[in-house]
Amino acid sequence: MTYRRHQYQRFRPPNRSTLYLVVNKAASDYLPKKIDSLIAELKRESREFHLIDADSPAGASTLIRQAVNRHPEGIIACGGDGTVNLVAQHLARRSPILGIFPLGKFNNIYRSLYGEPDTGRAIKHFLSGRARRIDHALVDGNLVLGSLAIGLIPELNEIIGKRRIPRFGISWSRYASQAAARVQQTPISIKMDAFQFDIAPRLLNINLLPYTLGLPMTGASLDDDGKAEVIFDVGDGKAILSGYIRMIFKKKYIYSDEIRIYRGHKILLTPLRGKNLYLDGDIFPIKSESLSIEVFEKKIRLFDLEARPAKESAVDE
Structure with missing residues (x-):
């Protein structure tokens, strides 16, 4: 910017x-x-x-x-x-x-x-x-309002580049296949609240809000519940991600064993050094071994004409 x-x-x-x-x-x-x-x-x-x-x-x-x-x-x-x-x-x-x-x-x-x-x-x-209050997260001290991603989404963002946003699922599928082939799979440990597991994903998204790259990644994301959605594949191949992005574009994908979705408040990812991070539309190289994400509930006021009057929904400074 x-x-x-x-x-x-x-x-x-x-x-x-x-x-x-x-x-x-x-x-x-x-x-x-x-x-x-x-x-x-x-x-x-x-x-x-x-x-x-x-x-x-x-x-x-x-x-x-x-x-x-x-x-x-x-x-x-x-x-x-x-x-x-x-x-x-x-x-x-x-x-x-x-x-x-x-x-x-x-x-x-x-x-x-x-x-x-x-x-x-x-x-x-x-x-x-009029205003209402929405969540935000801090990622090692950096604010995120919408989503962050590792793997597929940063690569897909680079492939689309200055091109027009695809209008059809077949174009999204083709770009997703190219992006998935560029992702280097490495083991990542995820600790989410009290739950910990290891994966080697091509896709790893953390969404506070539904949309990433203009795609409705999840309809489950609420903007004021203090939780984020963690979306990842289990590493079964790039063809799965091609079909996944096509169906996400059509708003028809149902999460299952191949690509999973969990919800959490505090999330720790490691190791990540050297990977690219997509954060609210911008790409950053990750310079640390881990990323710590914490969601903060209803700490930002947002104009919304359907909300109650702003003076009734103020956040203390």
Whole structure:
């Protein structure tokens, strides 16, 4: 995720709640006219707002942190999953509310929380002033809101790259077969709460929310139950994963012995050094031997027009 120069633009009608808009101009679906329509709607509603534009994630983080300390009503992530994650990093256990204006390629977090990406509907959510609370996890100190993955998903993400998202199951199946062939299987020990076991998977996903790479990996993921879904194969071959991704795309897969799904609150994975980690749309090399994941229940406030009024659902700072 890239940003440009540091800049604030301001519009200040009196006596209204403030919103900060974190705009990622490098987002896949960014268009100036989409931000213009958002600004026009805020002005029409006489809302005070500030646009945050920075030249790096570090610069954006500094400006977001400063914004949070001014206690606005909300901070709106205008971008994809990486932008949403960047904003959410500063909102756990804080009073400002997270808003999402979907401009990414997959928009997994928005899609999981609200349904199909719709910028018009998104505006209604954060103009409603209503909020509910959702979970997040920390992965060795790094926040995750949607999902993280090792093996198949990082490879599949690289294969899709800048291509268009596949529209048909056969394309997903072909890409999944290519991705599975690139995964080097190694033994991994998983400790999940009080339960421990060893596997050598090609697919290993941990989902707080259903969608990863635009695929509905699990319908069991709840955004406010303090649990994550752990999805993995038992290493029986790449053909299984090809069929699995095709059926997941069609929302017809039923988890069984070949690919399993468990739920947990605290998860420890080892050894992992040298593998790539997919985390909310971004890829990172794993530099430690293990990853420790812990889910925290209802610590981030999210705009939702169907929720009760925001003042009744605040999180203590």
